[in-house]
Amino acid sequence: MSILECRSLYKNYGNKRVLENMNISVPAGKIIGLLGPNGCGKSTLIKMICGLLVPSSGEIWVDGMPIGPQTNGIISYLPERTYLSNGMKVIDLIDYFCDFYRDFDRKRAMKMLQDLMIDPASRLRTLSKGTREKVQLIMVMARNAKLYLLDEPIAGVDPASRDYILQTILQNYNPEATVIITTHLIHDIERILDEFVFLGFGGEIVMGGNADDIRGQYGKTLDELFREVFKYVQ
Amino acid sequence: MGWKFQSNSPVYLQIASTIRADILSGKYAAEEQIPPVRQLAYIAAVNPNTMQRALSQLELDGLLYSKGTAGRFVTGDTAVLEKARHNAVNELLETFLQGCKQLGVTKDEVIQLLNKKEEMECQF
Numbered sequence: 148m149s150i151l152e153c154r155s156l157y158k159n160y161g162n163k164r165v166l167e168n169m170n171i172s173v174p175a176g177k178i179i180g181l182l183g184p185n186g187c188g189k190s191t192l193i194k195m196i197c198g199l200l201v202p203s204s205g206e207i208w209v210d211g212m213p214i215g216p217q218t219n220g221i222i223s224y225l226p227e228r229t230y231l232s233n234g235m236k237v238i239d240l241i242d243y244f245c246d247f248y249r250d251f252d253r254k255r256a257m258k259m260l261q262d263l264m265i266d267p268a269s270r271l272r273t274l275s276k277g278t279r280e281k282v283q284l285i286m287v288m289a290r291n292a293k294l295y296l297l298d299e300p301i302a303g304v305d306p307a308s309r310d311y312i313l314q315t316i317l318q319n320y321n322p323e324a325t326v327i328i329t330t331h332l333i334h335d336i337e338r339i340l341d342e343f344v345f346l347g348f349g350g351e352i353v354m355g356g357n358a359d360d361i362r363g364q365y366g367k368t369l370d371e372l373f374r375e376v377f378k379y380v381q
Numbered sequence: 382m383g384w385k386f387q388s389n390s391p392v393y394l395q396i397a398s399t400i401r402a403d404i405l406s407g408k409y410a411a412e413e414q415i416p417p418v419r420q421l422a423y424i425a426a427v428n429p430n431t432m433q434r435a436l437s438q439l440e441l442d443g444l445l446y447s448k449g450t451a452g453r454f455v456t457g458d459t460a461v462l463e464k465a466r467h468n469a470v471n472e473l474l475e476t477f478l479q480g481c482k483q484l485g486v487t488k489d490e491v492i493q494l495l496n497k498k499e500e501m502e503c504q505f
Binding site: 310313338340 | 382391426431
């Protein structure tokens with residue numbers, strides 16, 4: 148069964164068309180890379196799945212339900228920009244998430260904070276940008292959600308933390324859950340992906356399939372293939 | 382992070398050949414249980430389904446067998462192990478000989494060089 152279905156999806160921002168007749172069906176239990184050049188509509192799609200944006204037309208179904216409070220309950224979303232209040236302490240944030248989400252695993256969150264040597268008593272304001280991103284990702288991955296939407300989860304963090312974050316994703320996701328990751332750092336994430344989708348402008352699906360098979364088929368990594376497919380002509 | 386992989390062939394095949402080498406070298410002994418998929422995936426830092434695929438490949442080759450929910454074990458069949466060892470060596474030789482051919486080195490020269498190298502290594 149598919150966890151996510153988009154049917155004839157359109158999204159305009161005023162006159163600007165972002166997604167044009169997008170049809171996509173995502174199977175459950177996979178880690179999927181949603182990859183595409185800047186401005187192709189990756190974040191727009193993800194925000195529509197979370198109910199933060201409304202499609203201009205078309206349908207989105209999550210786990211067989213239309214977008215609403217019920218789907219939000221099973222989606223764990225990491226936004227590209229943080230929405231957390233800078234005055235909060237990390238520990239307050241954990242209480243906050245415990246209150247908001249029934250599926251939040253406090254123990255797991257504390258363990259991850261400890262692993263990454265983040266002091267729960269520190270205020271977000273006092274943390275570096277990368278550390279704040281780690282805190283946010285911990286909050287997202289400590290939930291037992293059915294669908295994780297990670298919009299650029301590793302963009303601002305150092306390579307060692309990137310590895311930790313990818314390991315965290317591998318370790319925490321249960322085999323029934325689905326993880327959708329958008330990123331430009333394809334090289335870093337391709338080994339943890341099941342499937343990939345190359346999204347072109349207007350939300351056109353340029354290429355997609357099993358991430359590992361592509362290596363055999365083209366003799367290239369996903370990163371190399373992306374550079375070729377989306378090459379700009381000088 | 383995890384194991385290193387070449388870019389030009391599927392990761393699952395590369396994992397399969399790493400684990401095959403671990404079996405042939407005796408790191409995993411005959412009839413020994415290998416770690417579960419998730420743990421191996423974590424160590425290699427790859428998607429669990431990719432690891433699963435690699436292990437299925439080794440099962441297909443007869444090097445591993447699974448006992449239902451009890452886990453996966455290395456085969457106790459010495460004939461299968463011996464054959465896999467031969468295949469692995471043959472693969473190495475093929476690459477090596479191809480390289481020699483490209484360099485225009487003759488068979489006699491190769492044998493001579495091999496002996497010489499062996500002698501030198503014995504001195505240490």
